[in-house]
Amino acid sequence: MTVALGALLVASACGSGSDEAEDAATTNLVSDSEIVRLSSVMADIEEMRNHLSLTTSRMERQCMEDEGFFVHHEPPRTEEDFYVVYATPGSPPPQIADLPTSQEAAERGLGIKDQWIEYSAEDFRHSEIAPEEFVAQGRGYGEAYWETMNGHEQPDHSDLTPEEILELQEADPVAFGGCRGIVASQIYGVGAPGLEGIEPDDITSASAAPPVPEGLNLVAYELDFPTREANEVHRAWDECMTDRGHPSFPELYGMWAYVRSFYPDPPGTGSEQPWDIGQFDHLSVPPPADAPWDFDEAAEREIAFALDVASCADDVDYRAIMQHEWDQLTAAIVLEHETDIFIWRDQMEAALNQAQIALAE
Secondary structure, eight states: OOOOHHHHHHHHHSOTTOSTTTTOOOOSOSOHHHHHHHHHHHHHHHHHHHHHHHHHHHHHHHHHHHTTOOSOSSOOOOSOOOOOOSOOTTSOOTTGGGOOOHHHHHHHTTSHHHHHHHHHSTTOOOTTSOOHHHHTTOHHHHHHHHHHHHSSOOOOOTTSOHHHHHHHHHHSOOOOOHHHHHHHHHHHSSOOTTOTTOOGGGOOSTTOOOOOOTTTSSGGGGOOOSOHHHHHHHHHHHHHHHHTTOOOOSSTTHHHHHHHTTSOOOTTOSSSSOSSOSTTOSOSSOOOTTOOOOHHHHHHHHHHHHHHHHHHHHHHTHHHHHHHHHHHHHHHHHHHTHHHHHHHHHHHHHHHHHHHHHHHO
């Protein structure tokens, strides 16, 4: 299961079974047609941001090679990453994107068995771990690479949550130096049309995107989500699951760690190549008493479990209710910031145009 950073950030603040927003309720304040319009606006911004990130990553690699660094921390990007970073109407609510349909459940369960097979491959290397060739250059090379790329030493955020990192960055933004600073100057320091008023020192995003409208970057943490209706449908789904003999899942994300406990650690995994990695891999629900099982039995049990997950979700209309509640809340955010968001979209387009010009020179 691959979860983009943005999805993790929202999920960490908006657990599917939280009681914090028990009294919050939504109504049909925003029409379906308006939600479609607002979703389209945010999708345009996200697509341009992805193209901009793809272009600036190529510019940065060129700069780093000019500085003598030919072994890179990340492989060259060849495709855009289409994921939503900000709370957006039309985007899946936290975790719902990974909730399987009945057909998906029958074919691949929750996706854990496929992940187990992937991790077991002799040439597997976790995407969050630097390429072996880069690691082989040694720690000094890695530290010099980071400093040359960013213009400052790498901060230690190991003891901070994603929310705390964002809050720190917003409270005390640090402009890029190094190659990322050079790229920012090539985009924002040449008087390009549409980027008036933005200086290279204003750029604190690794993608070199224009500054986010004030308040939008952390607004997901201020959402009253789940709402009362969302909590009610989660409880109904959870009751359906317990009626079928499964443990209770106050938080939806607990399912994936629970199913991972069905399996033994894949061959080749360990402290350097962990089977569990990430903020949400901790086991919030105890594993079955006789787990783990061998792969075939674990895979069979995973599919049976996932079929119940999907069936219970269908029985209580889980997806539609969650999506409705999420769309209403996020649409209200976009409407509140609409003027700034349209300016931001134009700036994103102008930045992309200038980055493409600079890359071609």
